[in-house]
Amino acid sequence: MMNKNTNLEVKQNLAEPNPSANTHIIVVGNGMVGHHFVEQLVQHEGASACQVSVFGEEPHIAYDRVHLSEYFTGKNAQDLALTDADFYLQNRVDYYPSQKIIEIDRVAKKVVCETGETVSYDKLVLATGSYPFVPPIDGHKRANTFVYRTLEDLDAIRDCAKNAKVGTVVGGGLLGLEAANAIKNLGLETHVVEFAPRLMPVQLDEKGGDLLKDMIQELGVKVHVATGTRNIENGEQCFHRMNFSEDGQEYLETDLIVFSAGIRPQDALAKSSGLVLGERGGIQVDSHCLTSDKDIYAIGECALYEGRIYGLVAPGYNMAKAALDHLLKQGELEFKGADMSTKLKLLGCDVGSIGDAHGQTPGSKTIVFQDGMQGCYRKMVVNQDATKLLGAVLVGDNASYDTLLQYYLNEIDLPSQAESLILPVSDGASPALGVDALPSTASICSCLNVTKADISQAVAEGALSLADVKAVTKASTGCGGCAALVKNVVDNELLALGVEVSTDVCEHFAYTRQDLYNLIKVESIKSFDELLEKHGKGHGCIVCKPLVGNILASVWNDYVLKKEHVTLQDTNDRYLANMQKDGTYSVVPRIPGGEITPEKLIVIGEVARDYKLYTKITGGQRIDLFGAHLNQLPEIWETLIKAGFETGQAYGKSVRTVKSCVGSTWCRFGVNDSMTMAIDIENRYKGLRAPHKLKFAVSGCTRECAEAQSKDIGIIATEGGWNLYVCGNGGMKPRHADLFATDLTDKELIQYIDRVLMFYVKTADRLQRTSVWMDSLEGGLDYLKSVVIDDSLGLAQELEDQMALIVDTFQCEWKTTLEDPQAVKAFRHFVNHDGVDEEVVFVEERDQIRPATQSEKNNLIAKAS
Amino acid sequence: MSFNWKTVCKQEDLIEGVGVAALFEGEQVAIFYLPKLEPQVFAIANWDPIAKANVLSRGIVGSINGKLVVSSPLYKQHFELSSGQCIEEDIVIPCWQVSLENGDVKLAS
Ligand code: SRM
Ligand SMILES: Cc1cc2nc3c(=O)[nH]c(=O)nc-3n(C[C@H](O)[C@H](O)[C@H](O)COP(=O)(O)OP(=O)(O)OC[C@H]3O[C@@H](n4cnc5c(N)ncnc54)[C@H](O)[C@@H]3O)c2cc1C
Ligand code: SF4
Ligand code: FES
Numbered sequence: 001m002m003n004k005n006t007n008l009e010v011k012q013n014l015a016e017p018n019p020s021a022n023t024h025i026i027v028v029g030n031g032m033v034g035h036h037f038v039e040q041l042v043q044h045e046g047a048s049a050c051q052v053s054v055f056g057e058e059p060h061i062a063y064d065r066v067h068l069s070e071y072f073t074g075k076n077a078q079d080l081a082l083t084d085a086d087f088y089l090q091n092r093v094d095y096y097p098s099q100k101i102i103e104i105d106r107v108a109k110k111v112v113c114e115t116g117e118t119v120s121y122d123k124l125v126l127a128t129g130s131y132p133f134v135p136p137i138d139g140h141k142r143a144n145t146f147v148y149r150t151l152e153d154l155d156a157i158r159d160c161a162k163n164a165k166v167g168t169v170v171g172g173g174l175l176g177l178e179a180a181n182a183i184k185n186l187g188l189e190t191h192v193v194e195f196a197p198r199l200m201p202v203q204l205d206e207k208g209g210d211l212l213k214d215m216i217q218e219l220g221v222k223v224h225v226a227t228g229t230r231n232i233e234n235g236e237q238c239f240h241r242m243n244f245s246e247d248g249q250e251y252l253e254t255d256l257i258v259f260s261a262g263i264r265p266q267d268a269l270a271k272s273s274g275l276v277l278g279e280r281g282g283i284q285v286d287s288h289c290l291t292s293d294k295d296i297y298a299i300g301e302c303a304l305y306e307g308r309i310y311g312l313v314a315p316g317y318n319m320a321k322a323a324l325d326h327l328l329k330q331g332e333l334e335f336k337g338a339d340m341s342t343k344l345k346l347l348g349c350d351v352g353s354i355g356d357a358h359g360q361t362p363g364s365k366t367i368v369f370q371d372g373m374q375g376c377y378r379k380m381v382v383n384q385d386a387t388k389l390l391g392a393v394l395v396g397d398n399a400s401y402d403t404l405l406q407y408y409l410n411e412i413d414l415p416s417q418a419e420s421l422i423l424p425v426s427d428g429a430s431p432a433l434g435v436d437a438l439p440s441t442a443s444i445c446s447c448l449n450v451t452k453a454d455i456s457q458a459v460a461e462g463a464l465s466l467a468d469v470k471a472v473t474k475a476s477t478g479c480g481g482c483a484a485l486v487k488n489v490v491d492n493e494l495l496a497l498g499v500e501v502s503t504d505v506c507e508h509f510a511y512t513r514q515d516l517y518n519l520i521k522v523e524s525i526k527s528f529d530e531l532l533e534k535h536g537k538g539h540g541c542i543v544c545k546p547l548v549g550n551i552l553a554s555v556w557n558d559y560v561l562k563k564e565h566v567t568l569q570d571t572n573d574r575y576l577a578n579m580q581k582d583g584t585y586s587v588v589p590r591i592p593g594g595e596i597t598p599e600k601l602i603v604i605g606e607v608a609r610d611y612k613l614y615t616k617i618t619g620g621q622r623i624d625l626f627g628a629h630l631n632q633l634p635e636i637w638e639t640l641i642k643a644g645f646e647t648g649q650a651y652g653k654s655v656r657t658v659k660s661c662v663g664s665t666w667c668r669f670g671v672n673d674s675m676t677m678a679i680d681i682e683n684r685y686k687g688l689r690a691p692h693k694l695k696f697a698v699s700g701c702t703r704e705c706a707e708a709q710s711k712d713i714g715i716i717a718t719e720g721g722w723n724l725y726v727c728g729n730g731g732m733k734p735r736h737a738d739l740f741a742t743d744l745t746d747k748e749l750i751q752y753i754d755r756v757l758m759f760y761v762k763t764a765d766r767l768q769r770t771s772v773w774m775d776s777l778e779g780g781l782d783y784l785k786s787v788v789i790d791d792s793l794g795l796a797q798e799l800e801d802q803m804a805l806i807v808d809t810f811q812c813e814w815k816t817t818l819e820d821p822q823a824v825k826a827f828r829h830f831v832n833h834d835g836v837d838e839e840v841v842f843v844e845e846r847d848q849i850r851p852a853t854q855s856e857k858n859n860l861i862a863k864a865s
Numbered sequence: 866m867s868f869n870w871k872t873v874c875k876q877e878d879l880i881e882g883v884g885v886a887a888l889f890e891g892e893q894v895a896i897f898y899l900p901k902l903e904p905q906v907f908a909i910a911n912w913d914p915i916a917k918a919n920v921l922s923r924g925i926v927g928s929i930n931g932k933l934v935v936s937s938p939l940y941k942q943h944f945e946l947s948s949g950q951c952i953e954e955d956i957v958i959p960c961w962q963v964s965l966e967n968g969d970v971k972l973a974s
Contacts, residue, residue: 471952507929508927508928539933540927541925541929541934542924542941542943544927545925545927546925566882567926568925569925570925570938571923571925574883579920579923579938579939581916582918583919826885829886830886830888830893831878831879831885832878832888835888839893839918839919840919
């Protein structure tokens with residue numbers, strides 16, 4: 001049983017005995033594939049008797065090289081780590097970082113470390129990966145030249161970029177373009193120099209490559225194709241000059257150079273020990289990933305299978321599984337090659353390449369669609385009678401990638417008008433291949449090797465939700481690219497079983513949020529337990545508990561830490577502060593409208609200094625103090641409240657900030673007092689809990705310095721009063737607010753805001769911001785206007801009364817908490833000990849604290865002991 | 866099997882329906898008090914091995930398919946209160962036997 005993509009063939013069990021006790025397995029290379037092997041191995045029951053040692057040349061424990069570039073966009077080494085030393089320790093794996101293996105003595109069955117030590121093995125697994133090829137141009141070893149493969153490489157590039165203006169990548173393939181993107185993001189003028197006549201020569205054809213080049217140039221990266229570098233020497237304007245022509249007429253000056261001209265298998269060790277290599281390198285392996293030595297396996301990018309190196313991680317993982325299977329004598333899995341189709345976003349441009357992209361199959365034909373205006377190019381390579389898809393190239397738009405890939409992988413018959421798959425459709429939707437049409441062998445998640453049949457089986461065996469199916473099959477827990485497809489298949493399977501795709505909030509309540517809101521209101525329900533008893537089952541969960549807590553707060557505005565509500569609150573609401581990654585909290589006092597007296601600023605400064613908190617001006621015109629231990633929160637708030645502060649509710653699904661500008665009081669253009677209005681509405685709505693957080697802004701004139709049109713509620717002063725904007729959003733999916741009403745008086749303005757907000761609280765879904773709510777509201781803006789302005793539903797009074805109740809019952813939750821000694825007790829870190837959490841460790845950066853990274857912690861502990 | 870019970874804290878230190886953290890023989894334990902159920906008390910490690918922080922006592926308690934669980938306040942994975950088994954990942958965290966005796970909460974080591 002096999003298809004092109006599930007590159008593991010399943011076989012009969014040969015039923016041979018498992019490896020004998022104390023088999024010593026040595027893994028050389030602690031990269032992605034080597035680690036995957038170890039991870040699979042220790043989970044395998046047949047492996048309990050084995051002793052495992054891992055040698056890695058790099059100082060870091062295995063990390064996610066695929067997402068290496070994120071090291072430049074906010075992730076650190078710890079975030080990228082695939083595991084930690086603890087995991088190896090717990091599983092009794094001996095792990096040696098910074099230990100290069102330099103020799104294999106195959107007769108004595110020993111490996112030799114750089115330090116000269118030798119270690120015996122019974123089975124050896126080579127997972128040494130590959131290294132970047134640097135063309136031997138004159139000057140390639142100059143300072144400020146780099147490759148792009150390891151964390152150290154990126155550190156070096158980042159350091160060099162600090163004093164550089166121009167950066168150049170040699171190589172316009174996949175990795176080269178990724179490196180170019182990184183260099184551009186470091187703020188450098190960026191060039192790509194490619195020897196071939198087009199970008200991504202392996203995956204793209206000429207037209208696709210040309211279009212990609214145009215698009216990338218438009219983004220400000222200069223692309224030089226069909227350009228070979230003759231030598232590199234000292235530059236005049238920059239550190240280097242790269243000469244392209246013999247006469248020195250054509251050249252490029254650049255401060256740093258990154259070579260990304262392809263990868264080469266790291267086979268030096270195998271070569272020196274006499275293992276059979278391919279003609280152009282790579283350790284030759286069979287379908288068990290066995291090398292020419294029966295006790296040595298090679299997996300990942302160092303291995304050559306049927307003349308091919310697989311430079312992607314998924315095939316490497318499958319090699320690891322095949323090797324492990326053979327080592328443990330299971331006899332079930334073999335590696336049979338892998339599909340190398342790829343889809344990615346490079347510098348913001350979609351690129352996809354499937355199968356035979358160049359149309360090299362004899363008799364094949366191509367169908368091309370090109371739209372120069374929209375910047376998109378799509379090509380299908382089909383067999384002679386246009387019944388099967390052999391390959392495809394997509395540039396500029398990957399909407400049809402998933403569908404085409406399924407046609408290709410599963411050899412599905414093409415529709416009679418095959419070109420419809422790549423032609424634009426009038427309503428903008430891409431023609432999706434119904435998941436119904438997929439054969440049961442179709443690979444749905446290629447990272448984890450999950451087929452449609454696996455999903456059907458999981459559903460048939462009782463996994464009746466997307467989450468359950470993911471838990472059982474592990475589908476979409478790798479790169480995540482298959483998430484939408486997995487959901488479609490699951491929904492489809494459920495439908496086939498007659499299971500309705502549920503809109504229930506969770507397994508405990510067979511209702512929507514709106515239903516629950518109405519039940520609570522109509523039946524005057526005051527607690528979760530009461531609601532659960534009358535309308536639910538089980539014990540609640542992280543979905544329904546905070547949801548019901550939130551509705552109860554919106555409707556009754558009780559103190560959230562009341563005994564019957566405390567169990568419902570997410571940690572942020574439960575401790576009235578935002579939990580940070582290390583378990584400490586941040587403190588955000590309310591600063592209405594962003595206006596603050598010097599005295600209050602001083603108090604904040606004193607608190608921050610006395611408790612040594614990291615201090616930052618937030619994006620919401622207030623001040624956030626980070627790194628408070630749980631037990632410090634009450635004392636800190638006591639000081640703040642004494643000085644006249646109130647909780648900023650940065651933790652709740654509630655009103656956050658009202659951003660303001662100084663308006664007519666100071667600004668020469670202001671036409672109304674935006675400052676007073678901002679403070680007034682912040683104070684009016686500050687206690688309101690809603691389906692999601694709410695942000696407001698008030699600008700003093702149309703110059704809009706407060707950015708009101710990006711807020712849930714935006715107000716702009718006009719000559720005639722106030723213009724009201726609603727349902728704007730920044731964040732993940734920005735949306736401009738809609739103009740709702742113009743030239744309102746103060747009174748009308750408040751009345752409309754009351755009604756809009758309460759109608760939102762009443763009808764929106766869980767965690768739905770006003771922007772998404774508006775987009776899903778049938779009838780949209782006009783409908784909302786009719787409800788709020790014309791009172792078409794006769795609800796206006798009720799909505800206003802509900803808001804009046806919230807405004808009247810406002811209490812500062814921190815003040816209430818401090819008045820109750822029992823509530824304060826809950827802020828101890830330990831109930832039986834006065835200490836704080838010793839796992840929380842800070843280091844200093846730019847004169848303030850920040851959480852220590854794992855490696856910093858390890859160092860500190862090592863020093864202490 | 867006989868256990869070696871040791872008092873960790875008082876029953877009055879517990880909070881109904883949620884967890885608290887306690888230090889027990891140098892380890893951080895999250896103790897959950899669910900008086901309407903039988904047993905009423907559960908103890909698992911406070912350390913969340915996924916988020917790498919001592920926070921499990923501060924998660925929301927609930928049930929998934931009938932299993933009692935706490936969800937980590939940081940990244941929301943669920944851990945079974947009775948066994949320490951993580952629902953989403955193949956991880957088991959330490960858990961302790963607990964008993965309530967005359968107002969004392971005891972753990973078995
Ligand atoms: C502190 C702050 C960043 C900063 O250093 O400046 C911040 C920090 C957080 N933001 Fe934010 N956001 C902050 C301003 C913003 C802004 C800018 C603004 O308000 O003008 C935005 C975009 C505007 C918007 O929301 O429309 C913003 C969009 C988000 C989002 C995405 C919301 C969306 O609808 O897409 C989230 C995630 C969410 O709420 O689900 C988020 C969530 C968070 C959380 C709560 C994430 C979390 O759960 O840990 C952060 C915790 C705050 C803390 O620990 O105190 N934060 N966040 C800013 C606090 C403002 C304040 O004074 O309260
Ligand atoms: C920037 C970048 C982006 C990428 N993007 C993608 C992508 O989107 N999708 C995808 O599928 N793939 C991508 N890849 C490729 C992917 O990272 C590799 O396929 C994968 O890492 C291969 O795993 P490996 O274990 O074979 O090799 P590696 O991860 O390179 O690990 C090999 C390890 O062995 C060590 N080693 C070598 N020789 C010795 C020795 N003698 N002794 C001890 N240790 C030794 C090395 O130091 C290294 O740590 C990308 C790669 C890079 C660099
Ligand atoms: S929005 Fe208008 S009033 Fe406010 S600061 Fe800008 S220009 Fe001045
Ligand atoms: S394809 Fe990568 S997670 Fe499924």
